[in-house]
Amino acid sequence: MEAVKEKIQAYNVxxxxxxxxxxxxxxNRHPLVYLDNAATTQKPESVIKAxxxxxxNYNANIHRGIHHLAEKATVAFEETRxxxxxxxxxxxxxxxILTKGTTESINLVASSWGRKNLxxxxxxxxxxxxxxxxxxxxxxxxxxxKAKLKVIPISDEGELDLEAFRSLLSPKTKMVSVxxxxxxxxxxxxxxxxxxxxxxxxxVVLIDxxxxxxxxxxxVARMNCDFFALSAHKVYGPTGVGVLYGKKEILEEMPPYxxxxxxxxxxxxxxxxxxxxxxxxxxxxxxxxxxIAFREALFFLNANNHTLIHExxxxxxxxxxxxxxxxxxxxxxxxxxxKIGVISFLLNGAHPQDVGVLLDQQGIAVRTGHHCTQPLMxxxxxxxxxxASLAMYNTHEEIDLLTEALLKAKKMLL
Amino acid sequence: xxxxxxxxxxxxxxIDDFSLFDNWEEKYEYIIDMGKKLPPLDDIHKKEENIIxxxxxxxxxxxxxxxxxxxxxxxxxxVIVKGLISLLIRVLSGQTxxxxxxxxxxxxxxIGMMQHLAQTRSNGLLSMIKQMKxxxxxxxxVAS
Ligand SMILES: Cc1ncc(COP(=O)(O)O)c(C=O)c1O
Numbered sequence: 001m002e003a004v005k006e007k008i009q010a011y012n013v014x015x016x017x018x019x020x021x022x023x024x025x026x027x028n029r030h031p032l033v034y035l036d037n038a039a040t041t042q043k044p045e046s047v048i049k050a051x052x053x054x055x056x057n058y059n060a061n062i063h064r065g066i067h068h069l070a071e072k073a074t075v076a077f078e079e080t081r082x083x084x085x086x087x088x089x090x091x092x093x094x095x096x097i098l099t100k101g102t103t104e105s106i107n108l109v110a111s112s113w114g115r116k117n118l119x120x121x122x123x124x125x126x127x128x129x130x131x132x133x134x135x136x137x138x139x140x141x142x143x144x145x146k147a148k149l150k151v152i153p154i155s156d157e158g159e160l161d162l163e164a165f166r167s168l169l170s171p172k173t174k175m176v177s178v179x180x181x182x183x184x185x186x187x188x189x190x191x192x193x194x195x196x197x198x199x200x201x202x203x204v205v206l207i208d209x210x211x212x213x214x215x216x217x218x219x220v221a222r223m224n225c226d227f228f229a230l231s232a233h234k235v236y237g238p239t240g241v242g243v244l245y246g247k248k249e250i251l252e253e254m255p256p257y258x259x260x261x262x263x264x265x266x267x268x269x270x271x272x273x274x275x276x277x278x279x280x281x282x283x284x285x286x287x288x289x290x291x292i293a294f295r296e297a298l299f300f301l302n303a304n305n306h307t308l309i310h311e312x313x314x315x316x317x318x319x320x321x322x323x324x325x326x327x328x329x330x331x332x333x334x335x336x337x338x339k340i341g342v343i344s345f346l347l348n349g350a351h352p353q354d355v356g357v358l359l360d361q362q363g364i365a366v367r368t369g370h371h372c373t374q375p376l377m378x379x380x381x382x383x384x385x386x387x388a389s390l391a392m393y394n395t396h397e398e399i400d401l402l403t404e405a406l407l408k409a410k411k412m413l414l
Numbered sequence: 415x416x417x418x419x420x421x422x423x424x425x426x427x428x429i430d431d432f433s434l435f436d437n438w439e440e441k442y443e444y445i446i447d448m449g450k451k452l453p454p455l456d457d458i459h460k461k462e463e464n465i466i467x468x469x470x471x472x473x474x475x476x477x478x479x480x481x482x483x484x485x486x487x488x489x490x491x492x493v494i495v496k497g498l499i500s501l502l503i504r505v506l507s508g509q510t511x512x513x514x515x516x517x518x519x520x521x522x523x524x525i526g527m528m529q530h531l532a533q534t535r536s537n538g539l540l541s542m543i544k545q546m547k548x549x550x551x552x553x554x555x556v557a558s
Contacts, residue, residue, distance in 0.1 A: 028438070351492035353470045354446075357530075358494075361438050369470040383491075384470060412443055413493065 011312045016304070017393045019044040030363025033398045038183045038211060038342055038389035039367050040233045044300050047237060050293035062288055063262060063279075077288055080295040081278070084243055087298050088228065089219040092248050094277040098291055101242035102210040103133040105229035106177070108244055108281060109206055110137035112257045113227075114175070117204075118145040123172045125203070127152040127160055127189075128379050129182045132372045134208045138177060152178070154379065158185040158334040162193065169201040176205045180212035184371040184387065185334025186317075186342025188216070195224050204250065210234055214391065215313060215340040217306055220245050237297035238290035244281070251277055258283040309392045316390050317341040320399045324388070327406055329414070333385045341390030344371075347406075350413045352386045358409035359386075364402055418483075418508045425505055425521035432525040441526070442494070449497030455489035466538045466545055471495050473538035477549040483508050484553055486546060490538070498522075498530055498539055506546055511554035515547055 017023050020042045025032050034042060054076070060069035062077045085093045099105045118124070124138050128151055142149045150173075152165045160178075169176075176198040181188050191207050198205045206227035209218060213230045220228050227250075232241035246254075256263055256274055260283035265273035274280045320343050325332055329348040347355050356368035369384040370377045377384055388402060419427075435441045459476045466473040471492035478485050486507040490496040505521065506514055522528055531540050 351471060353492045354494050358442065361442065408439075412439065412446060 011308045013312070013393060013395055017395075019046070019300075020393055021045060021048070023393060027363040027365070028361050033364045033401050035388040035390065035394065035398070035402060036365045036367050037214075037391035037394075038234070038371075038387065040239065041214060041236050041391050042393070043238065044236055044297070046296040046300055047293045050296040051238060051289050054289040054292050059289075061285055073288055073292070076292045076295075077286075080291045080298075083295045083298045084245075087218070087302070088243075088245055089221045090245050091221060095245055095248050095251065097244040097246065097251070097278045097281045098286060099242040099244050099281075100240055100287070101231040101233070102131075102208060102229045103231075103242075105227075105242050105244035106134055106206065106208065107137045108257045109177075109227050109229075109246070110141045112254045112281070113204070113250070114138075114141035114145065114147075116253065116255055118142070118147045118174055120146040121172060122147040122174045123150050123168075123170070124148070124175045124177065125150045125152060125165070125168055125173055125198075126176075127178050128154045129158065129160070129185060129187065129373060129376045130177075130179055131183055131208065131210065132374070133210075134177055134179060134206075135375065138175075147174070148172075151375075154376075156380075157336055158182065158187045158380075159336045160187075160189055160194075162190070162197075165194065166197060169197060169203070171202060173198070173201050173203040176203050177208065178205075179208040179210075181209075181215065181340050181342075182334070182373075182376075183211045183342070183389075184344055184373045184376055184385065185336065186339040186344070186389075187334060187336035188212070188338040188340060190338075191225065192223055199224070211340065211342075214301075215310065217310075226250055232290065232294040232297060235297055236300055237294040238287070240287040241290040241294050248277065251281070254281075256280050256283070260284045304392065313341045313390055313392065313394075316394055316396065316399065317343070319396055320388065320390070320402070323399055323403045324406065327403065327410065329410065330406075333380060333382065341394075342387060343389075344385040344387045346382060346385055347410055347413070350410070352384045354413055355386045355406070355409050358412060359402070359405050362401075362405040362408065364405050366402075421505055421509055421513050421517045425519070425524075428501060428505070428521050429524045445497030445501075445527075446493050447497070448500040449490075449493040449495070452489070452496055452500040452503075453487075455487055459487065460489070466541045471538060473499065473542050475542055475545055477546070477553075479511075479553045483510055484514060484550055486549075488542065494530075495539060498527060499542065502543065502546070511550040514550035515554065519543065 022042050058069045058072040060073045062074040081093050081096045084096045138149055150168045153161045180191050195205045204226045207225045209228050209230040214235045226247050228245040230243050233239040263275050263280050263283040265275050324343055331346045333344040352368040356366055359366055367387045455474050460474050464474045464476050466475055471490055473490045475488045486503050488499045
């Protein structure tokens with residue numbers, strides 16, 4: 001007990017909160033309780049400042065100008081790439097492709113890798129708990145290539161059925177694309193095991209890290225995934241920036257995704273040659289300000305002790321799970337053994353949207369609906385859930401406020 | 415037959431009702447109560463062609479014309495939406511097509527419920543109002 005207390009003290013959540021300006025706003029005359037972090041996290045001051053500073057001090061297009069500002073912007077932009085490489089523990093900086101977000105990263109792989117490598121009757125395996133961003137791109141390419149999409153089933157608790165996965169694997173399996181952490185349920189999937197099994201069957205693996213990156217230590221070398229996709233805006237960074245990590249030897253063999261500026265070697269009307277990695281996959285002017293500011297988000301994460309953040313979030317998850325399920329008529333959705341701070345639930349007799357509206361009236365931001373995982377909702381036989389999702393700056397008091405607000409909503413609705 | 419109240423008069427009645435509420439709880443309790451009291455739509459009407467799909471909640475809407483006036487019936491699986499539907503029906507049902515087409519439904523803003531019509535709410539309410547006007551337009555065209 002003493003040890004626990006010490007740790008709680010060591011984690012200074014108030015100091016942390018002070019770094020996020022938006023956490024001070026009032027919503028419907030209540031202090032904001034922001035529990036929609038799986039949708040997007042809030043941004044620390046340093047990230048906001050970096051965005052502003054770029055536009056104020058050195059706004060210029062990158063990689064093409066010879067003037068001072070262009071040089072400065074290019075250096076700053078490329079520094080983010082290096083920082084991402086370190087953050088993910090990738091072997092080479094050209095393995096880091098800067099994209100718009102997870103969705104674009106997955107589309108890039110499905111489109112470029114898929115076009116080159118998939119053929120009729122090949123199989124792509126995803127899981128029941130995928131976000132639409134990790135379903136639709138594969139449907140599109142599978143349809144085009146007459147390949148088949150196979151789906152790993154889950155248990156009622158929301159855990160992947162690894163035995164079923166094993167039996168889906170075959171020499172026909174060319175790609176396994178699964179989510180690291182479920183945005184609707186919080187389940188942490190055993191990706192290392194999945195990757196090992198997939199590799200043994202000769203398949204390539206993409207991990208959708210949209211929800212895991214802010215909460216778990218990511219090490220792509222140890223994980224040994226072939227691709228890893230993430231969104232900066234879910235990791236305390238700006239919107240419109242994402243990462244695709246890919247193993248160099250695989251990326252090198254892939255055709256370009258989009259054509260345009262930046263990605264070319266030489267353009268002739270007879271034949272165009274392509275730029276080298278990573279620029280081959282970065283057509284057009286990117287979100288320069290966002291990429292530069294993303295580096296600050298990574299600094300911010302690195303400056304905070306990862307273990308302490310994780311322990312804090314796990315304590316909060318445990319507390320929130322207990323508090324919320326103590327409300328009569330609450331049914332938790334997603335009770336996997338290994339979870340991050342996502343608490344999805346239903347209130348018997350009430351539509352999730354009604355619960356969400358009444359929580360909003362009390363200053364509490366949650367998400368309601370299917371969370372872009374309709375096949376998962378269908379599997380669970382529910383129209384959607386109310387989802388509270390935690391980040392490093394959430395507090396036990398906020399969970400108490402959520403619980404009180406929930407009791408009030410219940411009283412009003414039922 | 416007595417002439418029904420005009421849209422403007424009914425809107426004013428609702429605005430007056432809402433001005434009595436001191437806080438958001440009273441306001442929402444009233445809307446929830448209205449939602450619960452709105453007679454559910456018969457299952458035969460709950461078919462695909464009557465669905466106005468929001469992203470999260472579903473709204474069903476049917477309309478019929480009698481003696482130059484349009485009558486609406488509607489339902490939803492979410493009770494707050496249903497309460498707001500009941501207000502819309504109170505205002506628009508039994509009115510003429512011309513009046514329905516002309517109204518701007520200012521009362522929604524005046525009772526502080528505009529946020530529920532925002533696109534992001536995805537609750538089908540905005541589409542429902544559009545659909546009510548479409549019905550009015552269709553009936554109007556047929557009649558003239
Ligand atoms: C698991 C998962 N995958 C993919 C995405 C898509 O991310 P983005 O919209 O940033 O591209 C999300 C975002 O909600 C997600 O939670």
